[in-house]
Amino acid sequence: MANPIYEYELQILEHHLDTFGHVNNAEYLALYEEARWDFITKNNLGLKEILSTQIGPVLLDLQVTFKAELKLRERIKIVSQARPEMRNKFVMQLDQKMIKEDGKVASMITISIGMMDLKARKLIAPTAEWMKALGLEEFVEE
Numbered sequence: 001m002a003n004p005i006y007e008y009e010l011q012i013l014e015h016h017l018d019t020f021g022h023v024n025n026a027e028y029l030a031l032y033e034e035a036r037w038d039f040i041t042k043n044n045l046g047l048k049e050i051l052s053t054q055i056g057p058v059l060l061d062l063q064v065t066f067k068a069e070l071k072l073r074e075r076i077k078i079v080s081q082a083r084p085e086m087r088n089k090f091v092m093q094l095d096q097k098m099i100k101e102d103g104k105v106a107s108m109i110t111i112s113i114g115m116m117d118l119k120a121r122k123l124i125a126p127t128a129e130w131m132k133a134l135g136l137e138e139f140v141e142e
Contacts, residue, residue, distance in 0.1 A: 002084075002135050002136075002137060003081065003082065003084050003135040003136070004081070004135045005079055005080070005081045006035070006038075006039035006042075006079065006080045006081070007077055007078070007079050007080075008034070008035035008038045008039070008077070008078045008079075008080070009075065009076070009077050009078075010031070010034075010075070010076060010078070011073060011074070011075050011076075012070050012071065012072055012073060012074045012075075012076065013072070013073075014072065016031070016070070017071075017072060021071065021072070022069040022070060022071050023069070023070040023071075025064075025066065028064065028066070028070075028098070028107050028109075029062075029064070029109075031078065031098070032078065032096050032098075032109055032111075034078075035078035035080055035096065036057075036080060036094070036096075039080055039133075040057070040133060043132075043133035044129075044133075045129060045130065045133050050118075054117065054118040054119050055115055055116070055117055055118065055124065055127060055130075056115070056116055056118060057113045057114070057115060057116070057130070058113065058114050058115075058116045058123075059111050059112070059113060060091060060111075060112040060113065060114050061111070061112045062109055062110065062111040062112070063109065063110050063111075064107065064108070064109040065107060065108045065109070066106070066107050067104075067105050067106060067107060067108070068100065068104050068105070068106040068107075069106070070098065070100070070106050070107075074100060074101065075101050076098050076099060076100055076101070076106065077098075077099045078096055078097070078098050078099075079096065079097050079099065080094060080095070080096045081094070081095055081096075081135075082094050082095075082134040082135055082136055083095060084136070086136070087112060089125050090114050090115070090123045090124070090125060090126075091112050091113070091114055092112070092113045092114075092126060092134060092136065093110060093111065093112055093113070094110070094111050094113055094134070095108070095109070095110050096108070096109045096110075096111070097109075115127065115130060
């Protein structure tokens with residue numbers, strides 16, 4: 001399916017909270033990363049495959065917006081979707097949102113992702129497997 005939307009559900013727990021009783025900014029980033037690991041693992045590109053192929057995703061930049069507090073025991077859904085165009089031949093973009101049970105958006109993030117050749121320690125064009133996992137098959141160069 002081209003350009004799929006991935007959903008990851010979780011409950012806000014005590015270890016997610018800061019001294020103000022809500023999720024702090026750094027924890028939002030950790031939760032977004034947890035959702036990304038979930039969908040790449042479900043697409044057979046988890047840590048085992050990254051270590052085997054020595055190719056994996058790296059974040060190049062991010063823009064995050066906070067819109068509503070997340071509090072203890074709230075259930076949320078993180079939706080993730082790659083943008084249907086690449087920034088250039090090395091850089092993909094991914095949008096993610098945290099949505100509360102009442103439908104209110106708590107946070108949004110846009111990240112730029114590159115593929116790192118872990119042996120050469122440099123960016124490479126995404127492989128066909130990574131493009132397919134993100135629903136970007138139409139950008140695979142033949």
